[in-house]
Amino acid sequence: MDLWQxxxxxxxxxxxxxxxxxxxxxxxxxxxxxxxxxxxxVLETNSSGNPKFTKCRxxxxxxxxxxxxxxxxxxxxxxxxVQMFYIRRDIQEWKECPDYVSAGENSCYFNSSYTSVWTPxxxxxxxxxxxxxxxxxxxxxxxxxxxxxxxxxxxxxxxxTEIHADILVKWExxxxxxxxxxxxxxxxxxxxxxxxETQWKMMDPLMVTSVPMYSLRLDKEYEVRVRTRQxxxxxxxxFSEVLLIxxxxxxxxxxxxxxxxxxxxxxxxGILGLAVTLFLLIFSKQQRKEN
Ligand SMILES: *[C@@H]1O[C@H](CO)[C@@H](O)[C@H](O)[C@H]1NC(C)=O
Ligand SMILES: *[C@@H]1O[C@H](CO)[C@@H](O)[C@H](O)[C@H]1NC(C)=O
Ligand SMILES: *[C@@H]1O[C@H](CO)[C@@H](O)[C@H](O)[C@H]1NC(C)=O
Ligand SMILES: *[C@@H]1O[C@H](CO)[C@@H](O)[C@H](O)[C@H]1NC(C)=O
Ligand SMILES: *[C@@H]1O[C@H](CO)[C@@H](O)[C@H](O)[C@H]1NC(C)=O
Ligand SMILES: *[C@@H]1O[C@H](CO)[C@@H](O)[C@H](O)[C@H]1NC(C)=O
Numbered sequence: 300m301d302l303w304q305x306x307x308x309x310x311x312x313x314x315x316x317x318x319x320x321x322x323x324x325x326x327x328x329x330x331x332x333x334x335x336x337x338x339x340x341v342l343e344t345n346s347s348g349n350p351k352f353t354k355c356r357x358x359x360x361x362x363x364x365x366x367x368x369x370x371x372x373x374x375x376x377x378x379x380x381v382q383m384f385y386i387r388r389d390i391q392e393w394k395e396c397p398d399y400v401s402a403g404e405n406s407c408y409f410n411s412s413y414t415s416v417w418t419p420x421x422x423x424x425x426x427x428x429x430x431x432x433x434x435x436x437x438x439x440x441x442x443x444x445x446x447x448x449x450x451x452x453x454x455x456x457x458x459x460t461e462i463h464a465d466i467l468v469k470w471e472x473x474x475x476x477x478x479x480x481x482x483x484x485x486x487x488x489x490x491x492x493x494x495x496e497t498q499w500k501m502m503d504p505l506m507v508t509s510v511p512m513y514s515l516r517l518d519k520e521y522e523v524r525v526r527t528r529q530x531x532x533x534x535x536x537x538f539s540e541v542l543l544i545x546x547x548x549x550x551x552x553x554x555x556x557x558x559x560x561x562x563x564x565x566x567x568x569g570i571l572g573l574a575v576t577l578f579l580l581i582f583s584k585q586q587r588k589e590n
Contacts, residue, residue, distance in 0.1 A: 350381050350432065351431070355422070355441045358476070358536070359442075359475050359477065360416055362410050365407050380426060381425070383399075383423070384396070384423050384425065387419065387421070439529075442483070444485060444529065446526060447471060447508070448472075451469055451470070452542065453467050455511060461517060463515065466512050468509065468525075470509070473536070483529055485527045485528065487505045489523060490502075515544070521543075522543055523542045
């Protein structure tokens with residue numbers, strides 16, 4: 300029962316999420332999806348145990364894949380009884396999924412030959428011949444890039460007191476995205492925190508692949524991660540691997556003593572000074588009394 304609910308929740312959340320950009324669906328696709336609903340009202344209203352689309356994603360605007368849940372009646376479905384079909388404006392005919400294998404189980408992969416940007420798609424899922432789910436979208440609305448790679452940093456500067464440092468964090472775009480040709484324009488979001496903190500802080504979106512970080516403490520360790528999205532869209536892809544920033548210990552004992560020594564002296568002198576003042580006060584009072 301719990302698994303059921305989880306699957307359902309995932310399906311609902313995933314589908315409303317991944318297809319939020321489908322307002323611009325052209326009339327013929329609207330008609331297509333309306334007729335789906337008219338033809339299969341029963342399946343539409345009682346499809347609780349059936350497979351459902353969870354997500355469609357294009358990592359780079361050149362290919363995409365769609366995934367669906369197993370459905371609750373796992374054991375009773377013979378493999379292959381679930382099929383996915385798609386239609387798009389320039390084809391105007393339902394065709395079966397070109398590749399059920401490359402994107403893993405319960406998925407359909409559209410390689411670049413089957414991917415057409417700016418052309419709305421509708422997809423439908425059938426189980427034993429009946430339609431159990433359908434969606435419409437455009438490829439540019441389902442872009443979620445792969446994570447940036449090669450995250451690294453270099454030291455820019457160390458303050459004279461040897462307490463703070465400025466660094467430059469760098470990374471590279473996801474290897475599969477064609478950013479050089481300007482086919483896709485990415486923006487990045489850098490998150491950072493001290494190793495011990497639980498809450499990540501984030502910088503404003505960046506159009507470049509490097510950014511300075513100022514005034515990091517040399518005696519602390521930091522973590523940095525970056526994610527990216529197509530510019531002017533909402534959904535980020537996954538985070539890169541976390542980069543751990545540890546500063547080489549310059550001269551730990553000397554550094555610490557340099558820093559603490561003055562305070563120590565000031566406190567000692569302070570206490571001494573106070574004691575002397577008190578002593579002088581008391582001494583002078585007593586002398587006045589005796590006089
Ligand atoms: C949907 O199907 C399930 C199992 O097949 C059944 O228990 C449930 O009553 C049905 N719900 C509706 C609204 O028909
Ligand atoms: C599961 O399969 C059984 C037998 O085929 C069927 O009666 C039942 O309605 C199915 N349940 C769901 C939730 O699809
Ligand atoms: C896409 O897949 C089909 C077969 O599924 C293949 O014939 C075609 O060459 C592939 N296109 C690319 C660009 O890989
Ligand atoms: C970062 O750069 C340094 C120096 O170029 C290199 O030694 C190190 O392996 C790099 N780290 C990562 C995680 O790539
Ligand atoms: C290093 O930082 C100090 C102050 O912290 C600054 O005066 C100096 O110009 C910086 N040097 C470089 C190379 O940025
Ligand atoms: C993290 O916190 C623990 C205790 O809360 C402390 O012992 C440890 O030194 C801290 N590590 C760093 C890198 O600050």
